Amino acid sequence: MxxxxxxxxxxxxxxxxxxVAALSALITSALTFRQARGAILDRTQNSAVQDLRLxxxxxxxxxxxxxxxxxxxxxxxxxxxxxxxxxxxxxxxxNGGSLxxxxxxxxxxxxxxxxxxxxxxxxxxxxxxxxxxxxGMPVDxxxxxxxxxxxxxxxxxxxxxxxxxxxxxSALITAAWAGAVPALAAAVAPALFAARRVLRPVRQLxxxxxxxxxxxxxxxxxxxxxxxxxxxxxxxNTMAATLERDDAELxxxxxxxxRFAADVSHELRTPLAAMTAVTDALDEDARSGTLPxxxxxxxxxxxxxxxxxxxxxxxLMEISRFDAGAAVLDLDDVSLRTxxxxxxxxxxxxxxxxxxxxxxxxxxxxxxxxxxxxxxxxNLISNALRHGxxxxxxxxxxAPGAVVIEVADRGPGVPDDALPHIFDxxxxxxxxRTRSEGSGLGLAIARENVRLHHGTLFAANLPEGGxxxxxxxxxxxxxxxxx
Amino acid sequence: xxxxxxxxxxxxxxxGCGVGSTGPVPAGAPASxxxxxxxxxxxxxxxxxxxxxxxxxxxxxxxxxxxxxxxxLLEGPDKAERARGLxxxxxxxxxxxxxxxxxGAVDVYLPVPVARMTGGGLGLSQIICTAAxxxxxxxxxxxxVDVRVHEAGYSTAWTVRCDAxxxxxxxxx
Numbered sequence: 001m002x003x004x005x006x007x008x009x010x011x012x013x014x015x016x017x018x019x020v021a022a023l024s025a026l027i028t029s030a031l032t033f034r035q036a037r038g039a040i041l042d043r044t045q046n047s048a049v050q051d052l053r054l055x056x057x058x059x060x061x062x063x064x065x066x067x068x069x070x071x072x073x074x075x076x077x078x079x080x081x082x083x084x085x086x087x088x089x090x091x092x093x094x095n096g097g098s099l100x101x102x103x104x105x106x107x108x109x110x111x112x113x114x115x116x117x118x119x120x121x122x123x124x125x126x127x128x129x130x131x132x133x134x135x136g137m138p139v140d141x142x143x144x145x146x147x148x149x150x151x152x153x154x155x156x157x158x159x160x161x162x163x164x165x166x167x168x169x170s171a172l173i174t175a176a177w178a179g180a181v182p183a184l185a186a187a188v189a190p191a192l193f194a195a196r197r198v199l200r201p202v203r204q205l206x207x208x209x210x211x212x213x214x215x216x217x218x219x220x221x222x223x224x225x226x227x228x229x230x231x232x233x234x235x236x237n238t239m240a241a242t243l244e245r246d247d248a249e250l251x252x253x254x255x256x257x258x259r260f261a262a263d264v265s266h267e268l269r270t271p272l273a274a275m276t277a278v279t280d281a282l283d284e285d286a287r288s289g290t291l292p293x294x295x296x297x298x299x300x301x302x303x304x305x306x307x308x309x310x311x312x313x314x315x316l317m318e319i320s321r322f323d324a325g326a327a328v329l330d331l332d333d334v335s336l337r338t339x340x341x342x343x344x345x346x347x348x349x350x351x352x353x354x355x356x357x358x359x360x361x362x363x364x365x366x367x368x369x370x371x372x373x374x375x376x377x378x379n380l381i382s383n384a385l386r387h388g389x390x391x392x393x394x395x396x397x398x399a400p401g402a403v404v405i406e407v408a409d410r411g412p413g414v415p416d417d418a419l420p421h422i423f424d425x426x427x428x429x430x431x432x433r434t435r436s437e438g439s440g441l442g443l444a445i446a447r448e449n450v451r452l453h454h455g456t457l458f459a460a461n462l463p464e465g466g467x468x469x470x471x472x473x474x475x476x477x478x479x480x481x482x483x
Numbered sequence: 484x485x486x487x488x489x490x491x492x493x494x495x496x497x498x499g500c501g502v503g504s505t506g507p508v509p510a511g512a513p514a515s516x517x518x519x520x521x522x523x524x525x526x527x528x529x530x531x532x533x534x535x536x537x538x539x540x541x542x543x544x545x546x547x548x549x550x551x552x553x554x555x556l557l558e559g560p561d562k563a564e565r566a567r568g569l570x571x572x573x574x575x576x577x578x579x580x581x582x583x584x585x586x587g588a589v590d591v592y593l594p595v596p597v598a599r600m601t602g603g604g605l606g607l608s609q610i611i612c613t614a615a616x617x618x619x620x621x622x623x624x625x626x627x628v629d630v631r632v633h634e635a636g637y638s639t640a641w642t643v644r645c646d647a648x649x650x651x652x653x654x655x656x
Binding site for chain 1 (some may be wrong): 501502503504505506507508509510511512513514515516517518519525527532533534537538539540563564567568569647648649
């Protein structure tokens with residue numbers, strides 16, 4: 001059976017402390033108990049043996065050399081009397097014969113051990129009536145004249161109750177419990193204290209990590225103490241500093257790159273303006289036929305590319321303005337229907353051959369930057385016409401607190417692997433087609449414009465084929481002019 | 484960790500919580516002092532020990548007649564006996580204390596009346612038991628030997644016996 005360990009650090013620490021305390025209390029109690037029990041029993045046994053030997057030594061010379069059973073009975077009675085308060089019972093056996101006296105329960109093992117007559121033995125037995133100490137003490141006979149002793153065949157047996165010693169030992173166990181339980185209870189306090197000391201830095205580290213995750217890279221912790229947790233805190237601080245430095249470096253590099261793009265596009269604009277003017281003039285010549293045929297073709301090619309370059313530079317500058325945060329909204333209350341029709345008119349898209357509009361009957365007024373939304377819609381529709389197939393459907397509806405405009409085409413749709421990157425800068429859905437009409441920045445600019453309106457722009461593929469771009473614009477009038 | 488805990492628990496339980504039992508454990512030398520039976524004749528004298536009246540064997544050369552035995556008793560305990568804590572409570576008697584053996588009985592003639600004997604109360608018991616345990620003709624066991632006590636100045640004697648524990652008990656007539 002596996003017992004489930006507690007999960008948290010605090011209960012685990014407390015449990016570990018309690019286990020250590022219990023273990024040490026157990027070991028200490030066990031060793032103390034063993035020692036004390038041994039001392040108690042040894043002293044009882046030694047004094048019992050010594051008392052018996054003294055009394056036998058003093059009484060046995062009163063026995064005749066060949067004592068009768070009566071003599072021996074008298075002898076054991078005197079030994080019993082001599083034991084005083086110990087309550088000892090004695091018996092005598094002659095040459096391994098039956099016991100004479102008041103002691104009973106002498107085991108055969110002890111009798112066999114004491115029989116050879118050279119050593120005194122004691123034995124502890126656990127009887128149903130309680131623990132008892134048995135002593136088997138052989139008696140040497142002493143020659144009166146020479147003083148030489150030899151085994152006489154007499155063995156004195158004694159039986160003592162060990163009730164008192166058992167009570168002492170029980171008291172030891174009670175005392176061990178009385179000491180161990182408060183010690184265990186007291187161990188909870190340092191356990192909680194240690195858990196607190198350990199967990200506070202951990203909690204601080206967690207809070208700091210969460211703050212760094214949420215972007216506060218300048219978060220640092222105070223390093224307190226000199227332990228492993230302090231080292232961890234120090235490492236955390238180093239990590240945060242490195243992250244902050246790298247982040248600043250990346251931001252600086254990105255800003256540099258954007259400024260470079262902005263500078264380049266700005267520098268290109270003036271020469272391009274001149275070039276456009278010249279190519280426009282040359283175009284006239286080429287079309288009027290004043291130039292030779294192949295020269296006219298070359299001029300038309302150059303002027304076309306120059307126009308594309310000019311569009312690209314304009315887009316780059318627009319994107320740079322977004323990056324620099326220089327783009328501002330020029331909000332105005334306009335009619336949704338007007339915005340869409342104006343875009344179609346300006347670009348010269350015909351209804352319903354190229355574009356089908358599905359607009360709500362009640363023409364809602366929306367507060368937008370009309371120029372920017374026009375750019376967005378024009379970009380979406382021209383993309384749809386270029387990559388999809390006519391007619392393109394522009395569907396507008398009013399949702400609660402927002403206006404949703406969908407631009408759907410009937411083309412093959414956007415490849416699935418290109419869908420997540422379709423709003424990236426210079427992303428081309430068809431990698432094989434290196435040259436295209438657009439600058440590659442159209443959708444990026446559209447998204448930035450929508451973001452400026454706090455709206456969203458998503459691209460998806462319709463299940464029946466064709467791509468759909470969903471533009472959601474929050475109703476700023478509802479937010480800014482509460483009724 | 485569980486294993487370590489198990490080992491500790493095992494050790495504790497092996498130590499046991501009670502007194503526990505053992506086999507026979509050697510505990511030193513045997514007791515000593517039993518007299519050897521080199522001689523064939525012993526007098527059995529009754530002295531007073533720490534636990535009351537106490538029979539003591541005394542080796543003698545010739546068979547211990549009642550008179551000889553009582554004479555030995557009157558001499559008191561010897562050195563070794565005194566060392567073991569034995570004393571006599573027989574008072575010093577003026578005049579001869581005569582003991583005569585009869586068939587299964589002993590006659591003790593006290594030179595003074597019992598009432599005028601000084602000393603401890605066990606002196607008379609010492610004399611009676613010593614006389615009863617001497618070699619008395621008739622082959623009776625000492626507790627069955629009648630001791631007839633004749634006091635000086637009294638014409639009638641009284642009869643007692645000495646039992647195995649050294650207690651003097653009167654014989655019903």
